[in-house]
Amino acid sequence: xxxxxxxxxxxxxxxxxxxxxxxxxxxxxxxxxxxxxxxxxxxxxxxxxxxxxxxxxxxxxxxxxxxxxxxxxxxxxxxxxxxxxxxxxxxxxxxxxxxxxxxxxxxxxxxxxxxxxxxxxxxxxxxxxxxxxxxxxxxxxxxxxxxxxxxxxxxxxxxxxxxxxxxxxxxxxxxxxxxxxxxxxxxxxxxxxxxxxxxxxxxxxxxxxxxxxxxxxxxxxxxx
Amino acid sequence: xxxxxxxxxxxxxxxxxxxxxxxxxxxxxxxxxxxxxxxxxxxxxxxxxxxxxxxxxxxxxxxxxxxxxxxxxxxxxxxxxxxxxxxxxxxxxxxxxxxxxxxxxxxxxxxxxxxxxxxxxxxxxxxxxxxxxxxxxxxxxxxxxxxxxxxxxxxxxxxxxxxxxxxxxxxxxxxxxxxxxxxxxxxxxxxxxxxxxxxxxxxxxxxxxxxxxxxxxxxxxxxxxxxxxxxxxxxxxxxxxxxxxxxxxxxxxxxxxxxxxxxxxxxxxxxxxxxxxxxxxxxxxxxxxxxxxxxxxxxxxxxxxxxxx
Numbered sequence: 001x002x003x004x005x006x007x008x009x010x011x012x013x014x015x016x017x018x019x020x021x022x023x024x025x026x027x028x029x030x031x032x033x034x035x036x037x038x039x040x041x042x043x044x045x046x047x048x049x050x051x052x053x054x055x056x057x058x059x060x061x062x063x064x065x066x067x068x069x070x071x072x073x074x075x076x077x078x079x080x081x082x083x084x085x086x087x088x089x090x091x092x093x094x095x096x097x098x099x100x101x102x103x104x105x106x107x108x109x110x111x112x113x114x115x116x117x118x119x120x121x122x123x124x125x126x127x128x129x130x131x132x133x134x135x136x137x138x139x140x141x142x143x144x145x146x147x148x149x150x151x152x153x154x155x156x157x158x159x160x161x162x163x164x165x166x167x168x169x170x171x172x173x174x175x176x177x178x179x180x181x182x183x184x185x186x187x188x189x190x191x192x193x194x195x196x197x198x199x200x201x202x203x204x205x206x207x208x209x210x211x212x213x214x215x216x217x218x219x220x221x222x223x224x
Numbered sequence: 225x226x227x228x229x230x231x232x233x234x235x236x237x238x239x240x241x242x243x244x245x246x247x248x249x250x251x252x253x254x255x256x257x258x259x260x261x262x263x264x265x266x267x268x269x270x271x272x273x274x275x276x277x278x279x280x281x282x283x284x285x286x287x288x289x290x291x292x293x294x295x296x297x298x299x300x301x302x303x304x305x306x307x308x309x310x311x312x313x314x315x316x317x318x319x320x321x322x323x324x325x326x327x328x329x330x331x332x333x334x335x336x337x338x339x340x341x342x343x344x345x346x347x348x349x350x351x352x353x354x355x356x357x358x359x360x361x362x363x364x365x366x367x368x369x370x371x372x373x374x375x376x377x378x379x380x381x382x383x384x385x386x387x388x389x390x391x392x393x394x395x396x397x398x399x400x401x402x403x404x405x406x407x408x409x410x411x412x413x414x415x416x417x418x419x420x421x422x423x424x425x426x427x428x429x430x431x432x433x434x435x436x437x438x439x440x441x442x443x444x445x446x447x448x449x450x451x452x453x454x455x456x457x458x459x460x461x462x463x464x465x466x467x468x469x470x471x472x473x474x475x476x477x478x479x480x481x482x483x484x485x486x487x488x489x490x491x492x493x494x495x496x497x498x499x500x501x502x503x504x505x506x507x508x509x510x511x512x513x514x515x516x517x518x519x520x521x522x523x524x525x526x527x528x529x530x531x532x533x
Contacts, residue, residue: 051445051533072449074533079447089442093255105253106448148446 001025001156001187002048004217007057009043017043019056021217023210025156025189030182030205032198033191034220035212041191042086044212045158048189049081050074062155079107082149084159088141090133096120097129100147107152116151123147123177139170146177150186157181159190163197171197179205253443254456257432261464264428268468268517269475271421272509275414276476277496279506282410284496289403292396298366300373302331305359305386315360318387321379322364327371334361359386418516421465426520429461433528444532454525458518465517469510477506 008019018040025031025048033041046052047059050066059066061077069077090099097120101111120126123143128136136144142162149157159178163171175190175197182188182205192198198209209220302322306314315333322331334342339361340353347353373391380387433440443453480497498505 049445075444075447075449077447078445083445085445089445091253091255091439091442094252098252102253102443103446106443106446106452108452152447 001027001062003058003060004047004054005058005060007047007054007059008215009040009047009052010055016055017215018047018212018217019215021057023217025187027155027187028182028185029187030179030201030207031187031189032201032207032209032220033189033212034193034195034198034209037193039212040215041193041212042160044217045083045160045189045191048156048158049078049083079103079152080154080156082152082154082157084142084145084149084157084162086160086162086164088133088145090141090144092133095130095132096125096136096144099133100144100151103148103152109152119147119151124173138165139167139174142166142170142174143177146174150181154186156187156189159188161192162190163192163194172200175201176204253448253453254432254436254439254460257435257460260428260432260435261460264425264461264464265468265471267424267428268421268465268513269472271417271424272469272472272513273476273479275417275509276473276480276506278410278413278417279509280480280496280498282407282414283498283502283505285403285406285410287499289400289407292403293400297392297396300364300366300376300389300391302362302364302380303359303388303390304362304384305357305388308357311360314384314386315362318362318380318384321383322362322376325364325371325376325379327366327368328376329365329367331362331364334363418512421469421513422516422520425461425465425517426524429457429521429524430528432461433457433524437528437532440528440532450525450529453529454522457525458521461521462514462518466510466514469513473506473509477503 002023002025004021004023007021007023008016010016010019021044033044035041043052047054047066048061050061050069053067062080064073064077066077091102094102097116098105100120101116104111117126117129120129123146125140125144125147128140128144133141133144146157146159146162149159157178162174162178166174171194178188178190179201198207201207202209211218211220302318304311304315304318319331319333322328336354339358342361343351343353343358373389377389380389440453477498483497
């Protein structure tokens with residue numbers, strides 16, 4: 001699905017944030033990506049949906065080298081990879097339901113209102129369908145972002161610190177949704193610095209835990 | 225950013241996007257822009273209003289140049305200068321020559337009263353014109369294509385000393401030239417108005433695109449193609465340019481229609497209106513305004529999208 005071969009990313013001034021990363025995201029797998037704040041988790045995710053390009057090595061997604069993608073091909077890739085962004089990224093002038101359905105609108109697909117209602121119900125936002133994003137709580141925003149990320153039924157779901165600002169109960173609720181997604185066959189990669197969350201999730205799902213340390217990507221040890 | 229990557233913004237695709245709605249969400253993905261929208265409408269309207277007058281000026285100047293050119297080209301004047309005692313005889317001799325000239329109509333010797341009237345603007349009503357050594361004037365209509373002004377001039381020089389042929393070229397040429405230049409000025413004004421409209425709409429579109437940088441970023445992140453994003457902005461600004469220009473054009477046409485009719489006074493300024501099919505020409509202004517809005521916004525969107533991956 002996605003392969004990284006000795007991929008690295010450095011800034012224009014030459015400072016290298018990530019280097020020599022080799023990773024294979026297999027269909028149907030659940031992955032955690034952990035590491036301290038500033039270690040490069042968000043950067044790695046941005047590399048996976050072509051928001052950044054690797055400065056060394058190679059990344060392929062669905063058989064295509066990300067370096068060679070044109071702008072329309074990048075758009076097509078992002079319709080196959082659902083992303084829950086750390087800062088959720090909504091259009092604040094549109095109600096929640098329209099924000100969630102936005103990927104359908106911009107890809108020229110009609111909206112099945114029943115399916116949209118079901119999706120909002122799944123993330124427990126049926127009552128907030130007409131609310132504007134600024135009026136939502138942190139947990140509601142993250143669940144709305146998850147609904148938007150999966151509305152096109154993507155092959156891969158990336159979540160960047162989805163529980164960063166949530167309390168434990170809300171974090172587990174969101175994690176439950178991600179686990180349900182994985183059990184329905186989706187590949188999931190969750191970036192989080194919260195090791196307790198990873199331990200709790202691993203009790204419910206077989207997950208591979210990756211850790212970024214010193215700019216390198218490695219499999220986490222038995223402590224997780 | 226490679227410019228070739230913007231092939232998707234080709235005109236045909238944008239045009240299709242203008243004509244087809246995207247299930248209602250196409251326009252809504254761009255937040256309302258409030259005062260920018262009203263300013264764009266007003267500016268497009270004002271420019272169209274001015275364009276109507278520039279077009280009327282260009283058309284009227286063209287008509288004037290043609291009229292002056294054709295009216296003055298339909299007759300010549302023969303001036304006969306001679307001592308007072310011989311003037312009548314020489315004038316009659318010239319008349320005989322003119323009557324025998326191929327392509328010439330019936331020559332007419334202007335009466336003393338007519339000559340006095342012609343000179344009145346220069347000498348005033350009380351000047352005893354009869355006491356002045358004023359030449360006899362003969363008006364000669366041109367009746368056929370075989371009229372040869374140069375040949376007649378040479379014949380008069382040879383057979384009627386003191387008779388000079390004036391085909392009005394000397395004073396007709398500057399008038400026609402002035403009218404032609406007015407027509408060019410009208411056309412240049414139209415081009416300037418189109419350019420200013422384009423610049424204004426491009427600025428408004430760039431401002432709207434810059435203000436919606438985050439919207440564009442979000443749309444790209446969820447998989448929107450450039451054509452989808454650009455179309456949302458292009459559609460909005462093209463419609464504003466067309467609607468504003470349509471209103472301005474109708475107002476301008478109304479104002480031109482209220483101008484006095486040329487036949488009422490016969491002056492140049494009163495002939496500024498449109499005539500016949502000419503009334504249809506201003507209707508092109510909203511179409512051109514929409515096209516200018518379309519191209520200007522496309523350019524602005526292309527520039528802005530280049531900054532977002």
